[in-house]
Amino acid sequence: MAEADAEAGGLQRTLKDLVAGAAGGIAQVLLGQPFDIVKVRLQTTSQYSGALDGATQIFKNEGPLAFYKGTLTPLVGIGACVSIQFGGFHYARRQFEARNASIHPTNPTLSYSQYYASGAFAGITNSVISGPIEHVRIRLQTQPHGHNRLYSGPIDCVRKLSAHEGVLSGLYRGEAVTILREAQAYGVWFLSYEYLMNADAKRNLVKRNEIPQWKVAFYGGLAGEMLWLSSYPFDVVKSKMQSDGFGPNKKFASMRDCFGQTWRSEGLRGFWKGIGPTLLRAMPVSAGTFVVYVCSYLVVKR
Structure with a gap:
C-alpha cells in the first residue's frame, strides 16, 4: 500500500513537472525567437558583419514578422521539450535521492555531480524531439525569402526532409551532435541553477521556496548564460549540418567532418559565431523559463 502511494505520488509530481515545464517552454519561445533567428543566420551564413547588421538587414529586407519565422514549430515543440527537460530532471533527481537515502538515510541530498547527471539525462531524453523540431525551425529560418521559399510551412518541411534521405538521415540529421549538446547544456543549466539556489538558501538561512522571485529569475538567467557558454560549439x-544541402549540394559528411571543416576554414572563432545575440537572449529567456515554471508548478500544486 505504501509503495503504491509512493508511486502515485511520484507520478503526480512528474505530471506537475511536465505541465509547469510546458508553460515555461512557451514563455521561452515567445521571449527568445527574435534573438534565435539572428543567431542561426550568423551561424550558417557569412552575409552579415555581426548581430546588429544581421538584425537590421532582416528587418529591412524581410520585415518585422521575419523575426518570428518558424515560430509555430518551436511554440508547440519547445513547450513539449521544456516539459520533458523538467520532468526528466526531477525524475532523475528523485532516483538519486532514493539511492542516496538508502546509503545515507539522514542526508539524501544530491551531490553536484548528480545534479549534472540529472540535467544531462533530461537533455538526452529531450533530444529525441528537440532534434527534428530544431531542424525544421532552422530550415524555415534560413530558407530564401519571398517566392523562392523552399517550404510552405512546418508540415511541408517535415515531408520534404523525410523524402530526401528518409526520417533518420533526413529529418533527424545532426542528431548525434544534438545529443552531445543537450547533455552538456542541460547538465550545466540545472547544475548552475541548483548551485545558485542552494547557496542563496544557505547564505541567508532560508528555505528555497522563500527565495524571492527576482532572485529566481536572476539565477535562472545566469544558468542560461552558463548553458550556452558550455555547449555553444556543438x-x-x-x-551547419541542419542547414546543409542534400545530394551533390551536401557539404558535410558527418558531425566529425563538420567540426573539421569549420576548424580548417574558420579556426576557433568559427565555433563561436553568433554567441553575442545568443547570450543576450539567454538571460531573459532562461530567467522567464524558471520563473514561469516555478509559478506554474505552485498553481498546479494547489
Missing part, C-alpha cells in the same frame, strides 16, 4: 555544428 550548437554551431548542429546548425
